[in-house]
Amino acid sequence: MASATRLPLKPILFTTSLVLGVGASRVGLRDILLKTVTGPGKYRRIAAVLFIIANIKNVPFFWHYRVWAAILRHCLFSKPEIGPERGPSSLFLPVITTSRSPLYECDYNLHKSNSTYFSDLDITRSHIICALLQPGIAALQHNKEAKLVLDKDGKPFSGRWSIMLGSVMCSFKREIGIFEPYEMWSRILCWDRKWIYVVTHFVKKGTVKPKAYILGDRTWFGSKGYKHVRGDGKIRSKEVDEKSIFASAISKYVMKLGRLTVHPEVVLQASSILPEKPGGWATMSGPSGESTPDVVEEIDTSAVLVDSKSTEWDWRRIEAENKKGLEFAAHFAALDELHHEFTGSEAPALGKYPEGILW
Structure with a gap:
């Protein structure tokens, strides 16, 4: 939070908006949407888009x-x-x-x-x-x-x-x-x-x-x-x-x-x-x-x-x-x-395991 409030926020937002606006004008959004919802594999693409939207928070x-x-x-x-x-x-x-x-x-x-x-x-x-x-x-x-x-x-x-x-x-x-x-x-x-x-x-x-x-x-x-x-x-x-x-x-x-x-x-x-x-x-x-x-x-x-x-x-x-x-x-x-309850090397450990199953 502290770092964010120290930044020149208005120039950053203006520049970002300008870049996004110029980029969007050069991208055929209509063609991208049509390709997503039509043609072979459209159901998989639509399902993927809906899944992302439903879980946008993550x-x-x-x-x-x-x-x-x-x-x-x-x-x-x-x-x-x-x-x-x-x-x-x-x-x-x-x-x-x-x-x-x-x-x-x-x-x-x-x-x-x-x-x-x-x-x-x-x-x-x-x-x-x-x-x-x-x-x-x-x-x-x-x-x-x-x-x-x-x-x-x-x-x-x-x-x-x-x-x-x-x-x-x-x-x-x-x-x-x-x-x-x-x-x-x-x-x-x-x-x-x-x-x-x-x-x-x-x-x-x-x-x-x-x-x-x-x-x-x-x-x-x-x-x-x-x-x-x-x-x-x-x-x-x-x-x-x-x-x-x-x-x-x-x-x-x-x-x-x-x-x-x-x-x-x-x-x-x-x-x-x-x-x-x-x-x-x-x-x-x-x-x-x-x-x-x-x-x-x-x-x-x-x-x-x-x-x-x-x-x-x-x-x-x-x-x-x-x-x-x-x-x-x-x-x-x-x-x-x-933190004073941390035993460290004073006692043996029960075990040590990697986070995954196969690595």
Whole structure:
């Protein structure tokens, strides 16, 4: 994602479109279509084309297209403009990504293979991070001008911006059948002094609808900006039938400038989605080049008493919601110590086998 946002995207898209346009004008598309659907062997050719179309999601390099489409949508064509007046209330809202499970993605039980959930997570995480944090990401990319992160001398810290995935965990509840459509609801769960945690639920399509959509423009080339649009959902209760949830996953991201770890709250505040807080939120002031500690901070519960009927997302309510998410993230972060269980050469191995059968 970081490499993609550093590229000159508009010149690349213009050049690619020009090359494809010129190439298409020199190719007889009509003749190719006729040769495909007529003549000897037409049924095999038609069957092959239909098979590819039905499994387009798993065609080589299509994963790259899906990721780039998510990044370009939010970072180039429809840059988010949530604004500080609506930003805090949007911080924990989900982005919904739709997909389905083609034949090539299924295992021998004709269910979506467990490994393919993780490639889907790459796509939906790209949507939530770019849609919500695009202003903060842009500020980090141009840190010399934005002066978002300063070194010990008060000068803008120089370094390449990057975002890295630390780990992913997925809990499977129910199978997704062949060609069954589903939705991925991804949102910010919480953050600590180093990581941003993203939670994703795989949900049966059409079972649950949001109360409303904050992002009104759902096209690439439509009007920019966010507006409140009435949703078409019928279910208003927070309680959702567990049979509608196929799986739940949690991922954690860290943002870097060079080798310096950027505190998540710095990016969140630069994206105008944090409310005013007495004393301010976290800053990057301090010794240059030192990463923020990978710890889960304790929050004084007496400082986060929230009126349950209040609709205002002030700093107390943000802190309370973040603390609730940290209770899950703390268990997830504890799994980082699992590598200490690797026995290595301390004990014999049961066996060593090649991946295939005949080689």
